[in-house]
Amino acid sequence: MQEELGRITKKDILTSAWWALAFFAVAGLILLLWRPWLPLKTVTVDSGNIPTETIEKQLGIKTGSYRYEVALQEAFLARKLKSKNAKVSQVEMHLSGQKLSIIVSEKINAGFVKLKGHWYQLDSNGNRQSVKEPDGRGPVYSDFQSTTRIKAVAKAVASLDKVIRQDIGEIRFAPDSNNDDKLILIMNDGNTVYASQKTLAEKMRYYTGIAQSMNQNGVVDLQVGSYSYSYGS
Template sequence: MENNKSAVEHHKYSERLTELEKRSVAAQQRQRNKKSAKAHIGNKIHGIKVKRYVSNGERVLKLVVLFSLILLLMLYIISPYSKVKNLEVNGNHDLTKAQVEKETKIYPGRFIWGVYLGRHQIINDVKKQNPQIKNLVIKVTGPQSLQLVIKENALLGTAVMNNDTYAVLANGQLQRTKTADNGIAYKRFDGHREALATTAGQLGKLKPAIRNGISSVSYQPTKEYPDRIIIYMRDGNTVYADLNTVGDKLAYYPAIAANMKDKGVIDLQVGAYSYSYDSKDK
């Protein structure tokens, strides 16, 4: 009886001991887990700090670079290196480089950034002030270099109206001038400025080879042909034409003149036909 009792107590003691060992092992495991968690959190915090330092460093570097560029730009703007040193003018024929500089107010010594930033206003102003300038392109070709590309309204000749001399441009506009050139002489247009502008605009459509063959143009309307002009060619021929259509019809002048045996008249007012000066069939 006593042996059975002892065996039962021994079994209970063993179970109790096993339970205590399990608790001890669990406690030790929890302790290790806590340490591991703390170590993981510490590593994570360290990683976050490193990333933050790197990110801050990048921000600072970017700001330093940005402000350095701004500082360099400001120094360039106020320095002599931002002034125009080389100015190239292309596309001009009747206008000289000096005239282009005067009209555009762009010249060596002017700040290049001021010209570039205000280029649109400069172009608008110069086209209004001088109708001889049809278009203007301003290009920056270097730190101190500019290029002005001019497109002109060709100068066709001159006309005297009301005792004033006008340069006649290819777009039909008239520009007061003090000198006459060797281009087309426009005669008998006094008091007929609109007719002169229309005639000039038509002749401006012609190829230079044909246009340069014109010596003078005279406005001589009749009752039958109220818009008649008479064109005197440098080769000796005379052309009768309508000022509203002369630009299109005179384009065929070289072919018509080539088929003429003698110098004479080419009538382009209605259709197109020609006859020699000494012909009786006029």
């Protein structure tokens, strides 16, 4: 009985040894293929208006970092970047050999507003982030008293094509007896737009075509219907 038990024990030990050997062989093969110890030779960053250096610093990844710092950690790194940079909405990372490609989607700059002496940048949802001053890449909001209204206008502006969005220099809240939602948009091309908050996103899509049909700068009125006339008419 003891001899049989001894034989079984030896067999079990031998089997375990083979399993261990197989495990280490597979692990070694994975490491050989994965090569986590290799440094990254190229790190390319596509981040729109956000400086490449900022993205690399906040991720802690740059040329010379190692593959093991990225491989299988893409989701973690994306969350890390979004938590550190309020301008980032989405992150894609592609690791191939010793090359890493990072694509960062930036939250749309819907403009700037000054509240209680401080400047804030508005994202596509109208959320505010403190900045020193406007950078010229979005409209300045003036005469707004309601945060809710600012957010609504920011969402409308963010939905516009980039070309139109960046052509808006200033947005003034200017209600009158005929329109309590009236907005006045001062365009960088020299025109002035009268619009309503509720239809801003829909009607501003036609602005480029209307502006191109004008012989000289003037007013584009989008409050009721859409028409234009030159200054002084």
